[in-house]
Amino acid sequence: MIRFSIHRNSVENPTGENILQVGVNLFTGEKDFESSFGTLTAIESDLLLIASSIFAADRASKRGEREDLCRNFELQIPVTNFEKLLPLVPQIEKILRLLSNDSWQIRLRHDSGTAQDNEISDCSCQGKTLLFSFMSHDCPSLEFALTTNMGNGYRGTSSAMKNVPSPLTCCAMPMQSADRLAQTCL
Amino acid sequence: MGTSTNHPSPNKPSWRIVNAILGRPDVPIGRQSAEIWKAAAADRESQLERDLGDELLAQACEVANTSATPIEAVEVFDQSLSSAYAANLTLDIGRRALARAVADNTGATGFASELFAEIVSYYASRDLPSFVGAPGRIATARESISLKRDLKSIARETAINVAQFRVDPGEWRSYVASVLESLQNGESR
Numbered sequence: 001m002i003r004f005s006i007h008r009n010s011v012e013n014p015t016g017e018n019i020l021q022v023g024v025n026l027f028t029g030e031k032d033f034e035s036s037f038g039t040l041t042a043i044e045s046d047l048l049l050i051a052s053s054i055f056a057a058d059r060a061s062k063r064g065e066r067e068d069l070c071r072n073f074e075l076q077i078p079v080t081n082f083e084k085l086l087p088l089v090p091q092i093e094k095i096l097r098l099l100s101n102d103s104w105q106i107r108l109r110h111d112s113g114t115a116q117d118n119e120i121s122d123c124s125c126q127g128k129t130l131l132f133s134f135m136s137h138d139c140p141s142l143e144f145a146l147t148t149n150m151g152n153g154y155r156g157t158s159s160a161m162k163n164v165p166s167p168l169t170c171c172a173m174p175m176q177s178a179d180r181l182a183q184t185c186l
Numbered sequence: 187m188g189t190s191t192n193h194p195s196p197n198k199p200s201w202r203i204v205n206a207i208l209g210r211p212d213v214p215i216g217r218q219s220a221e222i223w224k225a226a227a228a229d230r231e232s233q234l235e236r237d238l239g240d241e242l243l244a245q246a247c248e249v250a251n252t253s254a255t256p257i258e259a260v261e262v263f264d265q266s267l268s269s270a271y272a273a274n275l276t277l278d279i280g281r282r283a284l285a286r287a288v289a290d291n292t293g294a295t296g297f298a299s300e301l302f303a304e305i306v307s308y309y310a311s312r313d314l315p316s317f318v319g320a321p322g323r324i325a326t327a328r329e330s331i332s333l334k335r336d337l338k339s340i341a342r343e344t345a346i347n348v349a350q351f352r353v354d355p356g357e358w359r360s361y362v363a364s365v366l367e368s369l370q371n372g373e374s375r
Contacts (some may be wrong), residue, residue, distance in 0.1 A: 065193040066312070067230065067237075070273040094268060103273035 002061050003074045006053045008111065020056055028052040043116045046079040053077050054096065054104070071102040078111035195312050200225035208310070209317040209324040209333060218333075219340045220372035222309050227366055234305075235366055237276035242266055243301065244358035246284050247294035256285040279304045299345040302365060303338035310334050344368050 003017040006026065011019055020026040028048040034040050040048075053075055061071055079085050089106050096104040195201040204225045207213040226234050246263055253259035263284055267277060283300035290296055311334065317323040318330050348368040 066196070067233070067275045069275055070278070072271065072273055074271075090268075097264075097268060097273070101273065101278070103267075103271045105271045 001072045001074055002057070004053065004057045004076070006049065006075065006077045008049070008078055018060070020053060022049070026052060026056050041116060042080045042113060043084070046081050046085060049079065050077055050092070058100065073102060074105040074107065076107045076109060079108050080111050080113035081115045082108055082110040084115070192312070194316065195225070195309070196229070198229065200228050205313055209314055209330070210322055211324065215333070215336045216340065216372045219306065219337050220370055222306060222337070223366065223369040226309050227370055235363060237274060238301070238305070238366070239359035239362045240276065242270060242272055242277060243280050246280055247297055247358065250284055250287045250297035251293045253288050256288045259284050259288040275308070276305070279308060295346060298361070299342040302341040302345040302369070306337045306341045307334050310337050341369065344373065348373065
C-alpha cells in the first residue's frame with residue numbers, strides 16, 4: 001500500500017506517509033485556472049486538488065517489475081465540499097482502476113471553508129466526462145480529448161490548446177467546468 | 187497496464203534452470219513445465235501460492251458457476267476487487283480466466299483450469315521470445331505458440347484431474363496447494 005496525505009497548509013507533525021503539500025510539492029494549477037477563467041469556485045478548487053493529487057501520486061510511485069506491476073494507493077485529500085464529493089468517490093476509484101489497473105482508495109476529509117450550494121453534475125443525467133492529459137508544461141505534445149457518451153459533446157484532438165492550465169493532468173471534471181475550459185481553449 | 191515494458195524472469199538459480207531448458211526441442215515439455223512451476227512457486231517467498239489462494243479467486247469460482255454471461259461475471263468480479271481494494275497480476279489473470287470459463291460454460295472447474303493455464307502462459311511469455319531462433323531452441327514464433335499451448339494444456343489437465351475441486355475458500359487454498367505441488371512434480375493425473 002502506497003499512502004499519500006495531501007495538505008493545503010503546512011504540516012505540523014508529518015508522519016511516515018508521503019506528504020503532498022499544495023504550493024510546496026503539489027501544484028494544482030489554480031493560479032493558471034484563475035488567470036484564464038477568473039475566480040475559482042470552491043468546488044473547482046476541490047476538483048483541482050483531487051486531480052492533481054491523483055496525478056502526483058501516480059507519477060511519484062514507480063511500478064514494480066513482473067508480478068509486482070500493480071500498485072495499491074491510499075490518498076487522504078481535504079475538500080471543502082465534503083458532503084457533495086463523498087458520494088462520487090466510488091466512481092472516481094472505479095475510473096482510476098479502469099485507467100491505471102491499480103487499486104485506488106480515496107479518503108476525503110472535511111476541510112475548513114465554505115461549501116457551495118450548486119449541485120454537482122450527475123453523469124447519469126448529462127453523460128459527459130472530460131478526460132485530458134498532456135506531457136509537459138510547454139504542451140508540445142498536448143493531447144486533448146473530450147468524450148461524451150451522449151454523442152453530442154466535444155471529440156477529437158486539437159492543436160490549438162495553448163491556454164490550458166499546464167499542471168492539470170489526467171482528471172475528470174463536471175461539464176460546467178469543462179465547458180469553461182473548452183470555450184477558452186478551442 | 188500503463189506500460190509496454192517486458193521484464194524477463196529474475197536472475198535467480200531457479201529461473202536460470204528454466205532459461206537453460208525453455209524452448210529446447212530435446213527437453214520434454216513435461217520437464218519444461220515442471221521447472222517453470224518450481225521456479226514460480228519458489229520465487230517471491232512463495233507468494234504465488236498466496237496470490238492464487240486469494241479468497242477473491244475462490245469467490246470467482248462461485249461467479250463462474252452462477253453468471254450467465256462473461257460481461258456479468260467480470261462486472262461482479264471487478265466489483266469484488268474494488269470493494270477489497272485489491273489489485274495484482276494474479277487477479278488480472280483471474281479476470282481473464284473467469285471470462286473464458288463463463289464464455290465456455292465450464293463453471294468453477296473451467297475457471298480453475300484456465301487460471302493455471304494463463305499463469306503458466308504468463309511465465310513462459312516472459313522469457314520465451316528471447317530464445318526463438320537461438321541455437322538449440324525453437325526456431326519460429328509458430329513453434330513458440332505451440333509450446334505455450336502445450337504448457338497450458340498440462341496446467342489445465344492437472345488442475346482438472348489432480349485435486350478434488352471445491353469452491354469453499356478454505357478448500358480453495360488447499361486445492362491450489364495440491365495443484366501447484368502436482369505441477370512442480372510433473373504429474374498431470
